[in-house]
Amino acid sequence: MSTARVVVIGAGIGGLVTALELASNGVDVTVLERAGGPGGKLREVAPGGVAMDAGPTVFTMRWVFDELFDALGLRLADHLALQPVSVLARHAWRGDQRLDLFADIARSADAIGRFAGAAESRGYLAFCERARGIYRALEMPFLRGTRPTPLSLVRRAGWRGLPELLRISPFATLASELGRHFTDPRLRQLFGRYATYCGSSPFLAPATLMLVAHVEQDGVWLVDGGMHRIAQTLAALARQRGATLRFDAPVDEILVRGDAACGVRLADGETLAADAVVFNGDVAALTSGLLGGAVFDACAPAVPTSRSLSALTLNLLAPTDGFPLSRHTVFFADDPAREFDDIFRDRLLPASPTVYVCAQDRGGDEIGATPASGTAERLLLIVNAPPVGDLRPFTQEELARCEAQTFRTLSRCGLQVTRHPERTVRTTPQDFERLFPATGGALYGQASHGWAASFRRPGARSRLPGLFLAGGSVHPGPGVPMAALSGRQAAASVIARLTATGPQRSRRPSTSTSAPTATPGGTSTP
Structure with missing residues (x-):
């Protein structure tokens, strides 16, 4: 086992957990990430030079990480400072109709x-x-x-x-x-x-x-330093356990010899041999050929019409007034059926969107920190959108119209936000497609529509021996704790294969069974 070598493509939560567990078991692990740092969809942006979360905003299913850290001989509390919240979310409709939900039933x-x-x-x-x-x-x-x-x-x-x-x-x-x-x-x-x-x-x-x-x-917790701290912590621990993490390192192709994955080729032509490869990205990137023709059918093909939601997000550094924001506040649309018809049937930005606001400088209870009047605060606004970033990019007029309606929804409930373009970072379905290729901007893999949808997600083992899967597009599903569970399952599956077959590093990778070079930077990381 100590001589086995594994390459993990993607430093999202699933890939980081996989690498951490494998390295802790004596495996020589290299993580290759096309972005400049870890996290994948658990990302961070800095409007106005101030860092804030731009992806998942809640920490749930703490037991997943408690069990992970226990298995590593560590204590979660020694590495992440977590604060339980008493207010799960505030909900607002037209006028002064407001309802808080609490951790206490x-x-x-x-x-x-x-x-x-x-x-x-x-x-x-x-x-x-x-x-x-x-x-x-x-x-x-x-x-x-x-x-x-x-x-x-x-x-x-x-x-x-x-x-x-x-x-x-x-x-x-x-x-x-x-x-x-x-x-x-x-x-x-x-x-x-x-x-x-x-x-x-x-x-x-x-x-x-x-x-x-x-x-x-x-239980819902706030992470001191923001959700992105989870990725940073996992990356640091993986390094401590001996894993190598390489950023700005896009993978062009997964290499196959005989009937098994045997390494990768990076966009700059470098080749890394491996006894197993773990793909921590949306499986659509595999089935679209972005990682080479040899792994094209390693999973069932992803169907664009079955994609999950994308989003239009706005990260703002802005003062607010007129509404008592909680850490998590949802401002509801007047017509929910029309909102989802716009997105899933007509593939349009919703004419009347529901808006989620994460006020990242506020606490998770009734007496949490509230910025002084007129003080700019860190806000993430999320509007659901169709996953068509690779099929029909939205025009600036369409995006501007949706943004205007977004702020009308907030205003209808009493919230005023003073915006400045230089303190705003907008991310569209087209931007998410660039970040996570072959998804159209879908953020959760395939949608969970119908009773059988959950059974159609691939598991940790792909159809190709030696190629394993992790991330939000595979079982058990999307979200930070689910991706971590997928990473643990991928690591266990890799260890089982290595134990059964032994390291095969003497077999040199070959591109003879692979298609021509895939699109550079073709990996995606959840």
Whole structure:
């Protein structure tokens, strides 16, 4: 094992976790990343010269990282400072209609009762119990398991877990199931938003996504220094354990000899031999030929019409007024059905968008830090958008119109933001496509539409021996903790192969079975 060599393509969370575990097991690991630093979608930008998160904004499923650090003989608390939040999010509709959800279920139920009535409060408690049951049914056989099939899911659950598994409503949509718990359309809209956490529409995604509610209630934390600190920490630990991390190092091609991956060729022509290759990127980059023809069919082809959501994001350094922002605030559109029709049916920027605002200088509770009046604060605004960055780039007029509507939505709820172009970083679906090629800007792999969508995600082992997969486009799905789980599964699969076959470094890579050079910089990192 100590002489085995593995190349990891992509320094997103999945790739970093893979490298960290492999290096800790004595494997010679090299991570190649086309960007200038680690993180992938867990990225950072600096409008006005001030660094802020520009990707995922919440830390959940802490147990994933506790278990990872425990396996490495470390304590998570010694490396990341985490603060639990009491307010999960503030939600706003037209005028002064506002609702806070709390980590404490009883407090949320009381708030919902005051907001929409006692019947809706009872519906919320039933909804939470249902979400807890779905999570309990799926954690071991699905989240922690290798890529499942419907049959293997039932087999893993066992006869004790089968009753709960049968109650998860896999064939119902999230929107329809929410109608059984809530009559208030605002609450159906609020909890339907959980589908967007995996880049999907609540009108098409399965009801199993109700489990997100339990994930949040189980704990949401703020990371001191921002979410990007997670990537920096994992990268530093991987180096300490002996991994080599190379940035500004795009991979052109995964090399194959015989019937197995045997190395990579970088854009500058350098070749690295390997006993195994881990691709930490969207599988669409493989199936589009961006990593060479020899790995073209290593996974089932990604279908552009099945892509998950993209986004139009604005990172701002700007003062705000008129609305008491929480750390996480959602300003809802008037017509949620039209919003998702615009995106998934018509492939347009939403005419009336829901806007998520992460106020990164504010705390996660009622008495958290609030910037003084007139003081610029770090804001991330996210509007859902169609993943068409490679098919139909939006014009400046379309983008400007969506931005104007975005701020009208905020203003309608009372929030005023004083913007300055020199303190703004805008990222469009076309920009996300450049960052993560072959995705069209989709940020979550394939959308979770229909009961079978989760079973179509590839697992850690590709169809090609020696080529392994990690990241948000593979099992168990998108999001920081899910990507970390995929990285752990990839590392375990690599170790199992190396243990079974032994290192093969004497076999020199060959490009004889590969197609002509793929597009430079063709790797993508979640």
